[in-house]
Amino acid sequence: MSADTPASPDDDLDPEAVADLQARIDALETEVSDLRTEVDDGGSQKMVIIATKGTLDMAYPPLILASTAAAFGYDVTVFHTFWGLEILHEENSKNLQLSSVGNPNMPVPNAIAALPGMDRMTTRMMRTKIEDNDVASVEELIETSIASGVELQACQMTIDLLGYDEDDFYDGVTTGVGAASAFQDMVDADIQLLV
Amino acid sequence: MSTETAAETLDVTGQNCPMPVIKTKGAFDGIAAGEVLEVVATDSGSVSDIAGWAESTDGAELVDQEEATEGGRDVYKHYVRKTE
Known part of the structure; x- marks a missing residue:
């Protein structure tokens, strides 16, 4: 220098x-x-679940996760599409079935599981187990989720496709939503799950 | 819990996952800052679930957890204080 x-x-x-x-x-x-x-300000975190299955066993994971995340302070949206719509259908949700065929956890081989009436029998067994183990019903979980602020959405396209009416769903279920709003929610969310 | 008295008791006996945590959150929202909520459960999973919930929730502090046998069944008691 x-x-x-x-x-x-x-x-x-x-x-x-x-x-x-x-x-x-x-x-x-x-x-x-x-x-x-x-x-x-955007402190509240978001979770979006896309629920596509309508069997008794597959109704539980989205509802349990959704209500639990709400208890953790998350903003939660569950978008129900295709058979996932059955979970929100007030009448059908009380009659969700298990599929005995192709489920290796069933106590009967596929050849027997395919016989008429088998699904009803295994479903009844499962429902008894659910009650015996103090597990909430699907209806209870839906009501709890809505009370906890979970947004349960029914895909409008599937409502039309399956010939359902908006009044068929539980009170508090949002109808008239499509893939775009689900996608938009997913973009903003911290957790996105497809069930 | 020997030194503190719970302001409110939530009975979730006979209810399995996820109900104990969800109802704990609901009852917790209803107590005032400084108060303690007692949760009585029969779900053994509630021990880790409620501890995890309290840890992740602002303003919730897990004070104590006890296990006892009452009326021939295992009962899990949780004490959560609202700190703010």
Whole structure:
């Protein structure tokens, strides 16, 4: 470093450039503080579940996870489409069946499981087990979920496809929603599950 | 819990997962800051579930958990304080 170096580097700075830089710093600081506020305000986390199955065993996971996440303070949406709609159908939800065929956990081989009446029998066995083990019914879980602020949505396209009416569903179920709103919810969500 | 008295007791005996946690959250919302909620459950899974819920929930502090046999069945008691 030579002795000719100016004592103060400020001497070389164009006041206009300094002002520009200061303005840029101010703008960035405002932007950072806005982002901080946005992150803090959006404190509530989101979970979206897409429920596509309508058998008795597959009705439980989405409803249990949804109501539990709500207890953890999550904003939860469950979008029910195709056979997942049966879970929200007030009448059909009380009569969900197990499939005995193709389920290796069933106590009977497939050839016997395919006989008429077998699904009804295994479903009855399962329902008895559910009651004996103090496990809530599907209806109870739906009511609990809605009371906990879970948004249960019924896919409008599937409602039309299966010939259902909006009144067929539990009170509090949202109808008139489609894939776009489900997708939008998923984009914003911290957890997205397909069941 | 020897030194503190619960402001409210929630009975979730005879209810299995996920009901104990969901009802705990509901009852917890109803107590005031500083108060303790007692939860009585028969679901053995409630021990880790309620501990995990309290840990993840702002303003909830797990004070104590007890296990006892009452009326021939195992009972799990949880004490959660509202800190804010």
